[in-house]
Structure formats: C-alpha cells, structure tokens
Amino acid sequence: MKILVGVKRVVDYNVRVRVKPDGSGVALDGVKMSINPFDEIALEEALRIRERGQATEVIAVAIGPEEVQTQLRSALAMGADRAILVKCDAAVEPRDVARTLLAVIGQEGIGLAILGKQAIDDDAGQTGQMLAALWDRPQVSFASKIDIKDGVAVAMREVDSGIETIEVDLPAVITSDLRLNEPRYIKLPDIMKAKKKPLAITDMATLGVSLAPQFKVLKTDAPPQRARGIMVKDVPELVAELKKRGVLS
Amino acid sequence: MSRVLIIADHDGKRLGGGAARCVTAAGKLGAAEIHLAVLASPGGPIAAEAAQITGVSKVLVVERAENAHPLAAVLAPQVVKLAAGYEYVLAASNTFGKDLLPRVAGLLGVGQVSDLMSVEGPHTFKRPIYAGNAIITVESPADVKLVATVRTASFAAAAGGGSAPIEVVGTEAALPAHTRFVSLNAANNDRPELQSAPRVISGGRALGSAENFKIIYALADRIGAAVGASRAAVDAGYVPSDLQVGQTGKIISPALYVAIGISGAIQHLTGIKDARTIVAINKDAEAPIFEVADVGLIGDLFKIVPELTALLG
Numbered sequence: 001m002k003i004l005v006g007v008k009r010v011v012d013y014n015v016r017v018r019v020k021p022d023g024s025g026v027a028l029d030g031v032k033m034s035i036n037p038f039d040e041i042a043l044e045e046a047l048r049i050r051e052r053g054q055a056t057e058v059i060a061v062a063i064g065p066e067e068v069q070t071q072l073r074s075a076l077a078m079g080a081d082r083a084i085l086v087k088c089d090a091a092v093e094p095r096d097v098a099r100t101l102l103a104v105i106g107q108e109g110i111g112l113a114i115l116g117k118q119a120i121d122d123d124a125g126q127t128g129q130m131l132a133a134l135w136d137r138p139q140v141s142f143a144s145k146i147d148i149k150d151g152v153a154v155a156m157r158e159v160d161s162g163i164e165t166i167e168v169d170l171p172a173v174i175t176s177d178l179r180l181n182e183p184r185y186i187k188l189p190d191i192m193k194a195k196k197k198p199l200a201i202t203d204m205a206t207l208g209v210s211l212a213p214q215f216k217v218l219k220t221d222a223p224p225q226r227a228r229g230i231m232v233k234d235v236p237e238l239v240a241e242l243k244k245r246g247v248l249s
Numbered sequence: 250m251s252r253v254l255i256i257a258d259h260d261g262k263r264l265g266g267g268a269a270r271c272v273t274a275a276g277k278l279g280a281a282e283i284h285l286a287v288l289a290s291p292g293g294p295i296a297a298e299a300a301q302i303t304g305v306s307k308v309l310v311v312e313r314a315e316n317a318h319p320l321a322a323v324l325a326p327q328v329v330k331l332a333a334g335y336e337y338v339l340a341a342s343n344t345f346g347k348d349l350l351p352r353v354a355g356l357l358g359v360g361q362v363s364d365l366m367s368v369e370g371p372h373t374f375k376r377p378i379y380a381g382n383a384i385i386t387v388e389s390p391a392d393v394k395l396v397a398t399v400r401t402a403s404f405a406a407a408a409g410g411g412s413a414p415i416e417v418v419g420t421e422a423a424l425p426a427h428t429r430f431v432s433l434n435a436a437n438n439d440r441p442e443l444q445s446a447p448r449v450i451s452g453g454r455a456l457g458s459a460e461n462f463k464i465i466y467a468l469a470d471r472i473g474a475a476v477g478a479s480r481a482a483v484d485a486g487y488v489p490s491d492l493q494v495g496q497t498g499k500i501i502s503p504a505l506y507v508a509i510g511i512s513g514a515i516q517h518l519t520g521i522k523d524a525r526t527i528v529a530i531n532k533d534a535e536a537p538i539f540e541v542a543d544v545g546l547i548g549d550l551f552k553i554v555p556e557l558t559a560l561l562g
C-alpha cells in the first residue's frame with residue numbers, strides 16, 4: 001500500500017503574523033516558513049504505518065511555489081520515500097487542492113491519504129473531507145489513533161462530545177489531530193540522505209487539473225483589539241472587581 | 250428570495266447548541282425562509298426542540314436507521330439531496346459541522362466558507378485566518394450555492410418559544426457501507442457544557458497533574474462554571490481532549506473566562522477572544538495572557554485558587 005501525505009508550507013506557528021496596513025493581506029516577507037504542524041503529524045503517522053510493515057511507500061505531496069521544495073526536503077529527511085511538488089504560484093483553495101491530490105492519487109494508485117486536520121494559515125479544515133468526497137471514499141477527520149488491519153482502519157476521533165471510534169474500509173482519507181503522535185526530530189545524517197531522494201516536479205496542467213477559484217478576498221483586516229485591562233493585588237480585590245462587573249453575584 | 254438550509258448538530262438525543270446560533274447567522278442573509286434539517290434516528294425529540302427556535306420557518310426530519318450516529322460519509326449524500334432548492338447550506342463550526350460540511354461541498358462540487366463570523370452582504374462574509382490574527386472579507390459568486398460553517402462564538406443563540414412546522418422527509422440517497430460507527434467514549438457530563446456555558450474556568454500546564462486539576466473543578470463547581478484547558482494540559486493527560494480551548498480546540502464566548510496557569514499562546518487566545526470578561530491568574534507578570542486579560546492577578550495558583558474558592562462559598 002502506498003500512502004500519500006499532504007504537505008503544506010505555512011508561516012511557522014511561532015510567528016505572530018501582522019496584517020499589512022493597506023489591508024491587502026498579511027506580511028510574509030522574511031517570515032519563517034515551516035511544514036504545517038498537522039502535516040508533520042500526518043507524515044509521522046504514515047512513517048509508523050510503513051515501519052510496521054503495513055505500507056510500502058510514503059509519498060509527500062505539496063502544491064505550491066518552487067520554495068516548497070524546502071519543506072518537501074524536510075519531509076524526505078523525516079523519512080518520506082519520495083516527494084512530488086505540484087508547482088503553482090497562485091493561492092489554491094482547498095477544493096482545488098483536493099482536486100489536485102485526487103489526480104495524484106489516481107496516478108499513483110494510493111491506498112491511504114493522510115492530511116492535516118487544518119492548515120494553520122487559512123484555518124479552513126476542508127481539504128481532507130473534500131478529497132474523500134471527490135474520491136468517493138471514507139473519511140476519518142480529527143484522528144487521534146489509527147490501527148490498520150486487513151484493509152480496514154479503526155480510528156479514534158476527537159469530537160466535541162468525547163472520543164469516537166469508527167471503522168472504515170481502505171482506501172480512505174484520514175486527517176490528523178494534535179494527539180495522533182509526536183513527530184520525530186530530523187537528524188543530521190537524514191538531511192544528507194534526503195538530498196538523494198527523488199523529488200518530482202510537475203504542474204496542474206500535466207495532472208489535468210485547472211484552477212477554479214470560487215472566492216475573492218476583498219480585504220484583510222487586523223482583528224479588533226481588546227481594551228487594556230487592570231491588575232488586582234489579591235483575591236478579595238479580584239472578587240470585588242468581578243462583582244462590580246456583574247460577572248459574579 | 251433565497252432559502253437557507255441549516256443542518257442541525259445533535260448527539261442523537263438532544264439538539265446541539267450550534268443550530269440556534271446558525272439561525273441567527275442565517276437571519277442576516279436576508280433569506281425568505283430558514284429551514285432546519287435534523288438527520289437522526291429517532292428524529293422526533295430533536296426535531297421538537299429544533300421547532301422551538303424562533304426564526305425557523307420549517308424543520309425537516311430525515312429518520313433513517315443509518316442516521317443513529319453522525320457519520321459524515323452517511324449524512325453527506327442525504328444533505329446533498331436536501332440541498333436542492335436552497336441557496337445556502339449552513340452548519341455550526343463544531344466537530345459535527347467541520348466533519349460533514351466539506352464533504353457536502355465536495356459532493357456538490359463547490360467551495361466552502363469555514364468559520365463564517367459575520368455577514369456583510371448576501372454573498373460577502375468575514376472569517377478569521379491565522380488563528381484569528383487576521384480577518385478576511387470574502388465574496389462568493391451569487392449563482393453558486395454557498396456552503397459555510399458558522400463560527401458559533403460570533404452569533405448569539407436565537408431565542409426559543411417558536412413553533413415551526415415539522416415535516417418528515419425521505420431521501421432516496423444511496424448510502425455507503427464503507428464507514429461504520431464503533432463506539433463513543435463520551436466525557437462524563439454532569440457539568441455545564443463548555444461551548445454554551447456563561448462561565449468557564451480553564452487550567453493549563455501549571456496545574457502539573459490530573460490530581461491537582463481537581464482545584465480547578467472545585468472552583469468551577471462553586472460558581473456553576475464549565476471547565477476548559479490549554480492544549481498543554483490536555484497533552485499531559487490532566488483532562489480529556491474535549492476540554493481543549495483554542496485554534497484547534499473549542500472556540501467559546503462565555504461572559505466570564507478565567508485562565509489559570511495558562512501562558513496565553515496565540516493558539517489559545519483565538520479560542521477566547523469573544524469572552525466578555527477574561528481573568529488571568531499567573532505567577533509570571535510577563536505572561537502574554539495579561540495582554541488580553543480584563544482583570545489580572547499575579548501569583549501562585551496553588552495559593553490563589555483555594556482562597557478564591559473559599560471566598561466564593
């Protein structure tokens with residue numbers, strides 16, 4: 001079984017992004033970029049499945065500009081067998097990402113796709129579920145545990161009411177939640193080895209996909225700021241303040 | 250005039266808190282009718298609750314044995330059938346809606362607006378990106394069915410007291426057998442629900458253990474509050490995952506939020522921005538949580554929390 005892992009290049013989660021004063025977007029010049037944290041978790045899970053002998057190959061796939069090669073090399077250093085970059089300089093909506101990944105799935109004969117539950121830049125949380133719909137296969141969103149056996153995945157999902165367990169036939173799409181695993185660290189020799197691993201570059205036209213954006217972003221605003229608060233010196237003062245504000249009786 | 254279809258969130262027994270907030274959002278679209286769909290088995294009791302939300306013109310109930318558990322792969326083809334004749338399909342941006350709606354959008358061949366936070370016009374919406382550090386205004390073509398999840402913290406729940414007609418409908422949709430429910434390990438729920446509680450007491454990594462977290466529960470119980478937590482507290486196993494507040498947990502809007510031993514990482518703050526009053530208790534005067542707190546108290550939580558609990562008794 002081959003596993004596809006979606007890898008998105010995003011602003012590192014430690015960076016506090018700023019909106020450009022003219023409202024045309026967020027300032028990205030010189031900002032540290034990383035693999036979307038959920039995609040690292042997705043990749044780690046794929047590697048563990050392969051290491052258990054339940055998959056033959058892990059393929060990291062990214063849609064994005066030339067620079068995404070840096071993140072794909074990190075994915076290879078982590079342990080992916082090979083990588084595919086679908087070059088595209090424009091911003092790609094989740095629906096088009098899903099359509100593109102589906103084309104790769106068709107070409108590669110993928111048995112399991114693991115994506116992140118959300119990309120921390122657009123916070124859309126759509127691609128995995130859309131891909132499963134287009135592929136007409138099961139989805140396990142927000143997975144926190146995966147067991148694979150005899151063509152079936154039994155998975156735990158973090159839902160608002162607790163932990164749900166479902167069973168799906170493979171092929172399927174899984175999206176990773178934070179507690180699925182803790183991604184391994186990349187060691188120096190792995191970085192050297194990754195340089196020799198195959199990284200294929202293609203584009204949407206070759207895959208037979210054309211971009212069809214639906215939404216127009218009219219402007220980008222900074223969020224409203226909260227008014228500056230006050231400090232109290234002890235517990236009685238805190239209680240008095242909260243009573244004054246009417247939030248405690 | 251346009252029509253809105255809202256897919257009601259529920260736990261199989263009771264209506265969830267998201268539906269009434271979606272109705273408020275839908276009310277801003279200038280639509281002629283707002284219909285609420287309940288896909289459940291049994292559907293009756295949930296539909297009866299849904300019918301009481303003011304602003305709902307009709308409740309549609311789809312009762313099929315397969316709908317006993319909310320599996321997106323099973324519900325989505327039915328929603329697609331229902332969605333014919335509606336310009337908008339909405340659901341709450343909780344795990345129910347986040348799982349289901351993108352699959353619906355995928356089957357419909359359209360995109361989705363996630364976490365819709367304000368309606369600027371019938372086809373123009375605001376939504377947060379980058380953990381709420383930026384807000385974008387997006388426009389969708391008028392002739393494309395709009396699928397959106399609604400950021401519940403941005404909309405008050407529509408009032409009760411209504412009596413919308415309930416219509417039982419069938420969907421011919423063929424349902425897949427490739428996805429099967431196994432079990433739900435539900436959090437024990439004698440406490441107020443995190444997403445709708447007017448008061449929330451949250452603890453962070455500083456609590457140090459599940460045992461120590463009891464002081465958070467004790468304080469919460471004293472004032473009838475729900476309990477929340479930071480990711481660090483969940484990851485460390487002090488509390489179950491459904492208590493996580495933040496970008497990748499629950500987004501909440503209580504009247505009172507008390508963050509105890511939580512540093513205030515951006516991923517946490519995005520979950521509490523809509524709280525009316527934020528209180529921070531932290532021993533580090535430089536903790537970023539104080540930048541957003543309305544009321545701050547610097548000190549050791551293991552001293553402050555018991556004292557606070559005692560004083561409120």
Ligand SMILES: Cc1cc2nc3c(=O)[nH]c(=O)nc-3n(C[C@H](O)[C@H](O)[C@H](O)COP(=O)(O)OP(=O)(O)OC[C@H]3O[C@@H](n4cnc5c(N)ncnc54)[C@H](O)[C@@H]3O)c2cc1C
Pocket residue numbers: 013037038120452453454455478479480481482493494495496497498499509510511512513514515516517530531532533536548549550551
């Ligand atoms: C992709 C991604 C998604 C994430 N999503 C979320 C999310 O949804 N929600 C979330 O919360 N986090 C999320 N995080 C994690 C987030 O970045 C922080 O790591 C996390 O919120 C920190 O939790 P904390 O504040 O409890 O712990 P810490 O940052 O360790 O803070 C502990 C605080 O306790 C204080 N303290 C220590 N001892 C005491 C004492 N005795 N008395 C009083 N104060 C004390 C310290 O001064 C410190 O400020 C996410 C991270 C990533 C990468």
Ligand SMILES: Nc1ncnc2c1ncn2[C@@H]1O[C@H](COP(=O)(O)O)[C@@H](O)[C@H]1O
Pocket residue numbers: 005006007008009036038039042061062063064092094097114115116117118119120122123124125126127128
């Ligand atoms: N441009 C992209 N390239 C590769 N994978 C992507 C891309 N965009 C999204 N994904 C995958 O889809 C997941 C969810 O993204 P989103 O729906 O944008 O929140 C991400 O965690 C990735 O695994």
